[in-house]
Amino acid sequence: MNAEPINVTGTPIRGKGEVLLSVENISLRFGGVKAISDVSFDIRKGEIRAIIGPNGAGKTSMLNCINGFYQPQEGQIVFKGERRAKMRPHRAAAGGIARTFQNVALFKGMSTLDNIMTGRTLKMKKGFFWQVLRHGPAMREEIEHRRVVEDIIDFLQIEHIRKLPVGKLPYGLQKRVELGRALAMEPELLLLDEPMAGMNLEEKEDMCRFILDVNNQFGTTIALIEHDMGVVMDLSDRVVVLEYGRKIADGTPDEVKADQRVIDAYLGVAH
Numbered sequence: 610m611n612a613e614p615i616n617v618t619g620t621p622i623r624g625k626g627e628v629l630l631s632v633e634n635i636s637l638r639f640g641g642v643k644a645i646s647d648v649s650f651d652i653r654k655g656e657i658r659a660i661i662g663p664n665g666a667g668k669t670s671m672l673n674c675i676n677g678f679y680q681p682q683e684g685q686i687v688f689k690g691e692r693r694a695k696m697r698p699h700r701a702a703a704g705g706i707a708r709t710f711q712n713v714a715l716f717k718g719m720s721t722l723d724n725i726m727t728g729r730t731l732k733m734k735k736g737f738f739w740q741v742l743r744h745g746p747a748m749r750e751e752i753e754h755r756r757v758v759e760d761i762i763d764f765l766q767i768e769h770i771r772k773l774p775v776g777k778l779p780y781g782l783q784k785r786v787e788l789g790r791a792l793a794m795e796p797e798l799l800l801l802d803e804p805m806a807g808m809n810l811e812e813k814e815d816m817c818r819f820i821l822d823v824n825n826q827f828g829t830t831i832a833l834i835e836h837d838m839g840v841v842m843d844l845s846d847r848v849v850v851l852e853y854g855r856k857i858a859d860g861t862p863d864e865v866k867a868d869q870r871v872i873d874a875y876l877g878v879a880h
């Protein structure tokens with residue numbers, strides 16, 4: 610086995626260090642509610658970057674700014690050297706950012722296989738005409754997409770549920786299928802919003818392993834929102850802490866754990 614991490618297309622990736630995305634002085638308001646206030650941090654290539662903080666701290670809003678679901682009133686985002694005040698969701702996706710949601714967002718009536726296949730949509734190059742004919746280039750393209758999807762199904766060990774409608778699956782497996790759909794986009798940056806919420810211990814351990822494997826084997830950079838501090842400490846290279854929309858700490862898990870403002874935020878002392 611090759612010890613050097615490679616991405617899905619087989620190209621060796623460089624080590625952690627280079628900045629892949631930076632959030633610069635982002636502020637986001639909803640009417641009178643300040644969801645994010647002047648937050649800056651960066652995400653380096655190849656790392657697992659946790660975003661933590663109490664409920665309502667602005668974590669999901671931050672992911673929504675990064676992938677273009679929300680447009681911050683102030684600040685900008687630099688992704689792969691390109692600076693933009695506004696990131697459109699389809700451009701973020703085409704540029705290599707994929708995500709999963711805090712509440713599972715799958716097509717409940719569709720099978721595992723078809724749900725993961727939807728992650729390939731952006732990669733489909735041949736137009737509708739060829740698709741309908743299921744002929745020549747479109748056929749070859751579909752075979753290639755199927756191969757990638759089958760590899761992901763293998764990787765996530767969900768062969769046994771590939772034909773089942775996802776609405777019938779236990780919650781832990783639905784979360785895994787959603788991860789599969791995001792992986793089908795072959796993202797450079799994967800945003801995970803509480804991928805382990807509502808899971809039992811065994812499901813959590815499985816999900817932790819898959820996240821680490823995605824990071825190690827494909828070299829995918831990961832930004833992860835998670836409430837379970839044990840998971841955050843085990844998985845992440847660096848942690849950014851938000852509270853009431855502001856950044857209160859940023860550093861390695863050990864640094865953040867020892868930070869008095871973080872301790873206060875979690876114990877509620879400061880409130």
Ligand SMILES: Nc1ncnc2c1ncn2[C@@H]1O[C@H](COP(=O)(O)OP(=O)(O)OP(=O)(O)O)[C@@H](O)[C@H]1O
Nearest residue numbers: 639642643644662663664665666667668669670671
């Ligand atoms: N679409 C929206 N419209 C209005 N207010 C919003 C919207 N989205 C988020 N907010 C508000 O912004 C603040 C931050 O919410 P956000 O969902 O980002 O927090 P969070 O850190 O993800 O919390 P949780 O841990 O509960 O998921 C909250 O006060 C929330 O009510």
Ligand SMILES: [Mg+2]
Nearest residue numbers: 668669670711
């Ligand atoms: Mg949230």
